[in-house]
Amino acid sequence: MGAIHFSIDPLLAGLLASRLDLSVFIETGTFHGDSVAVVRQFFKEIHTCELSPELYAAAAQRFANDPAVGCHLASSSDWLPTIVPRYSGRPVMFWLDAHWCVAGHTKGEESQCPLLDELKALGPLHADSVIWIDDARYFTAPPPQPLQAKGWPTFQQVLERLQSLSKVHHMVLADDTILFYPPKVSSEVAEYLHIHGADWLAIAHNSRLIPELNQGLQAKEKALLEVHGARELAQKQTQELSRELTAKEKALLEAHGARELAQKQTQELSRELTAKDEKLRTAEKKSREIAQQTEIHLLSWKKQFSEKSKMVQVAMFITNPFVFLASRPLLRTIFDLRRQVELPQFLPGQEAINLRTESKAESPASSGSSNSIHQQLVAKEEVIQKLLLEKRAWMATGFLLWPLQRLMLHAIKRKKEITKIRLGELRQYAPKMYTFHVRTIPKLKPSIPTISVVTPSYNQGRFLPETIGSVLGQGYPLLQYVVQDGGSKDGSAELIQNYASSLHAWESAPDRGQAHAINLGFQKTSGEIMAWLNGDDLYTPNTLWKVAQFFQDNPQVDVVYGHRLIINEHGHQIGSWIMPEHNDEILSWADYVPQETLFWRRCAWEKAGGGLDESFYFAMDWDLLLRFRREGAKMVCLPAMLGCFRVHESQKTSQELGHRGKEEMEFLRQRVHGRIPSDAEVWRNIKTYLRKSIVSYWGWRVLHSLKRIVLGKEKQTIIT
Secondary structure, three states: OOOOOOOOOHHHHHHHHHHHOOOEEEEEOOOOOHHHHHHHHHOOEEEEEEOOHHHHHHHHHHOOOOOOEEEEEOOHHHHHHHHHHHHOOOOEEEEEOOOOOOOOOOOOOOOOOOHHHHHHOOOOOOOOOEEEEEOOHHHHOOOOOOOOHHHOOOHHHHHHHHHHHOOOOEEEEEOOEEEEEOHHHHHHHHHHHHHHOOOHHHHHHHHOOHHHHHHHHHHHHHHHHHHHHHHHHHHHHHHHHHHHHHHHHHHHHHHHHHHHHHHHHHHHHHHHHHHHHHHHHHHHHHHHHHHHHHHHHHHHHHHHHHHHHHHHHHHHHHHOHHHHHHOHHHHHHHHHHHHEOOOOEOOOOOOOOEOOOOOOOOOOEHHHHHHHHHHHHHHHHHHHHHHHHHHHHHHHHHHHHHHHHHHHHHHHHHHHHHOOOOOOOOOOOOOEOOEEEOOOOOOOOOOOOOEEEEEEEOOOOOOHHHHHHHHHOOOOOOEEEEEEEOOOOOOHHHHHHOOHHHOOEEEEOOOOOHHHHHHHHHOOOOOOEEEEOOOOOEEOOOHHHHHHHHHHHOOOOOEEEEEEEEEOOOOOEEEEEOOOOOOHHHHHOOOOOOHHHOEEEHHHHHHOOOOOOOOOOOOHHHHHHHHHHHOOOOEEEEEEEEEEEEOOOOOHHHHHHHHHHHHHHHHHHHHHHOOOOOHHHHHHHHHHHHHHHHHHHHHHHHHHHHHHHHHOOOOOEEEO
16 A cells, blocks of 8 residues: 555645646645645745644744745634635645644634635635645544534535535545545546555554554564664673783783893893803913912922021031021021912903012911912802803793793784784685584564575586575575576586476576676566575575574664675685674775675665666676665674685686776776775775774684684584
8 A cells, every 4th residue: 555644645746736737835724834844845836824823933933934935824714715816817726724633722622624614715716726625534424522523514515615616626535635626637636546545444454453563563672772782792892802902912012022122131141241251261271370380489489498598507507506506596587488478469350460579578378378369269260150150040031031932923923913904805814624503593483584596607517506505405495596597518507407396497598697697587586585696605504594584673674794704616714704884885985795695675676776787797786785775775784604705716706806897896986976086095985994894803703712612613613
C-alpha cells in the first residue's frame, strides 16, 4: 500500500496544480502552518486564515520572510466572502480545514465546523477550481466524542452543497479527505488513488499488532544498547592497549639508549683498564729489576766492607793493641756500615731508577729496605687485582646486558610490524596453513530471508569447485545460487554440471565481461539479500547465517561487509584485512571494502539502478557502493571474518591494478569531486582511517588469541 495522509497529500496537490494550471492556494484553518509549508513549492500565491490568535501569531512569524504567503486572523465564514471575489476569473485550490480538533488554543469550541458556510462563500465555482475538504471521517458518520455531533454537517448536506456549486465536478474520498475536482483530470486522479490508496481494513488489523511490535522493538533496543556497551568497552580496552604499547615502546627506546651509553662507557673503561694493566706490568717488571740490582749492590757492599774492616783491625792491632781494644765501639760502628746502604727509590710512573751509593747514618738497614720494596710490590699487586676484578665485572655486565640488547632489538623490529598498515597489501607474510573453528549456527527468526548469490567465472576451473563448495557448504536453506560462466575453455562447464542439482541456475555462454555476467546472474534471482562471489574466492563457514541474522536484527541497515582473509593459489594464508568501523566519507577517496564480504538488500540495489555499470572492468564494486551512498543506504562493517580473497598470478586484480584499474579509480574520484585529486590529497584524507585499521587489527588479534585460549585451539586456528 502507498503512504497514508491524514492531511493534504503533497504529491496529489502537485499533480492537480500542474494539470489544471493552478497558481493560487486558499486555506481555512492554518493551525501550525504545516499544510502551507507542504504545498508552498506548487503555488505562486497562498492565503490562509486562522481563528486562534495564538496559532495565527505563530504562523505569521513562521512565514514572515515569504512574501507569497499571506496569514489572516479571522473567522473562515467571514473571511472567505472577502477573499474569493479577488480570484473570480482564475482557478483556485481551496483547502477547507477549519474544523475543531482536540488541541489547545484552537477556538474550535466557538464554531466546531463552519464547512457549509465556507462552501456557500465559494460560489460560483470556476470550472478548473478544486475544493479539498479535510477530516472526511467526521462527515461520513457522526463524529466521536469529545466532538459535538450537532455542530457537524452530515455527508448528505456536504454533498448537496458541493453539487450546488458545480454539476460537472467529480467527487471522491481520498484517504481522510473529500476531493471535488474538474472532470478533465478524472483519469489522472483515478490512477493516482489506485496506486497510492490505502486498505483501511488492513490498517485497522495491523494497528492491533502495534503493542506486540513495540515490545519486540524495546527488546531489540535493549539488546542493541548492550552490544553498544560491549563495543565501547572493547574500544576502551583497545585504546588502553594502544597506550600501553606506546609506553612500552618508549621504555624500550630509553633502555636501548641506556644500553648504548653503558656499552660506550664499558668500552672506554676497558681501554683505560688495558692501559693501566700495561703500565702495571711495566712497573712490576721494573720493580723486579730494581730488586735484583739492589741485591747485587748489597752483596758487593758487604764484601767490600768485610775486607776493609779486616784490614783496619789488623793494622790497629799491629800498631797498638791497647788502642785497638779501646776502639772496639768505634769498630762495631764501622762493622755496621757494611749492612748500611741507602736503597734505590722506586717512583711509580717514572722511567729512571736512582741508585745512591753514599751511606748515611740515618738510612734504614738493607733488610728493612728489601721488606719495604716487597710491601710496595704487594700493595701494587692488590691494586692490579682490584682493577682486574673491576674489569671482569664490566665484562660480566656486558654479558648480562646482551639479553636486554636482544630484547630491545626485537622490540624495535616489532615496532615496524605493530605500526604497519595492512589494508591494501595482499602479500603480508610467508604462506602458512590455517583451519576454521566453526561455532554454532546463529539462531534466526522463523521467516528467514532468501539470499541470492551469483558467481561469475571465466577459466577459473582449478578454483571453481572450492568456491562452489564454500557457498553450498553453508547449509543455508533459502539460497538462490547462480553460476554464470563466460564460456570458459578449461572445462569449467563440466565442473559446474556436477553441481547442477544444487544450483538455482547456471549457464556457460560468452558475455561482455564480469559486470555483464553478474547482471545476467541476478536477473535469474529474486532473493531479498544479494551478493556476488568471484570464481576464485571463498566464503568462511556460517557467513550466510551471520549476514541473515544481522539483517533480521537491523532492518534499518541496507549494506554490510566484514573482514577479509587473504590466501594464495594453494589455499595457504598470507595476510588479512581487519576493517575499522565503516566511514561513508572514505568512499569519496578510496575503496577498501572487501568485495567478497559485501552483501546488500534488493531494495537498495533497485534504488541504485538495479545493475552494475558494465563499462567498468575493475572498479564496478566501488561504483556500486558510491551509488548506494548516493541513495542514502545505511552501510555497516560486521566485525567477523566473512570471506577469503585469493591472490594468484592470473587474477584480474593483480594484472589490471597498475593501468586500467588506476584509470577507473581516477574516473570515480573525478565524478565525486569534479576533478582528479593528487595522491598526496588522497593520502591526507585516508590516513586517519588506515591508522584506525592498525588499532582494529591488533584489537582483533588480542580478542582472537583469547578466544583460542578459551577454546583450547592451535595457533593456526581461525575462529569464525
